[in-house]
Amino acid sequence: MSKPVILNIAPIPAFLQKSLESEFDLRTLDTLGDAAGISGLVSSAIRGVDRATLDRLPDLKVMSIFGVGTDKVDLAAARSRGIRVGYTPDILNDCVADLAIGLMIAVSRKIPQADGYVRSSLWAETGKVFELGDRVSGKRMGIVGFGRIGRIIAKRLAGFDAEIRYFSRSEVPGCPYERVPDLPALAAWCDYLFISVSGSAETRHLIDAGVLEALGPRGYLINVARGSVVDEQALMAALENQTIRGAALDVYEVEPLNSPRLAGLRNTVLLPHVSSATNETRTAMSDMVVANLKRFYAGESMLAEVA
DSSP: OOOEEEEEEOOHHHHHHHHHHHSSSSEEEEGOOOOTTEEEEETTTOOBBOOOHTOOTOOOOOEESSSSOOBBHHHHHHHTTTTTOOOOOOOTHHHHHHHHHHHHHHTTHHHHHHHHHHTTTHHHHHHHOOOOOOOTOOOEEEOOOOOOHHHHHHHHHHTTTEEEEEEEESHHHHHHHOOSSOOHHHHHHOOOEEOOOSSSSSTTTTTTHHHHHHHTTOEEEEEEEEEEGOOOOHHHHHHTTTTEEEEEOOOOSSSOOHHHHHTTTTTEOOOOTTTSSSHHHHHHHHHHHHHHHHHTTTOOOSSOOOO
């Protein structure tokens, strides 16, 4: 029996590539040729799947997305054709939350700058005490978006004796923390504003100049969600003018980041979208990508499917 023909359109880990080659007749854009007969598609949350790609694949029946975000996947086009969409939620929650905490500490205690100070030999040459950072423990923490990842971030922050409040469209049942229905009010209250809301048309530039002004000159912004949620031009202006104290970012409006203006700001910590980039998490995500496809072709429900 012939294997299902699958097209991969995104950079993926080598172990996922190997698994897909073992289980399916795997094609890439470089080896696509005739698209007829391709019934499955693999992509990543970062790469997404646009309508133009779907239009090239007349026999497509299923997509398996490496990642949790689907804001770059044309779900409307997929639904209109009855294409099923699998993805990999929950697996990466802990690692994303862990990184959010790491970013908070790094930007507050100026860890990258202090590392550079030692490596540059300035400490050995001058003997000067490095500049002061800010204490993290006991601070006020605001979380924008209180879904799976937001709740785990809160769990981590509780260990810092933090006071925690959150912003979301509706009250989270059984949540011990106060919901603040007005985002600028939450920003004005907190010392750290964590972004863990999904990227969508509704959340685009949710963090705008007004929210940043409310966060104020003692406030830090931590974003491990989607770059589209933050108005990057407003953020750069706020950092340059010291409207806010600092920002730690793993995501950007355009990736890979190519902004000398943002990269040149010293009151930032900038990472290359690595919140789920651990061996354990990426292996588990890869396994789910393959499992979703195998279950689909076996006539079974996928482990995780976009509604």
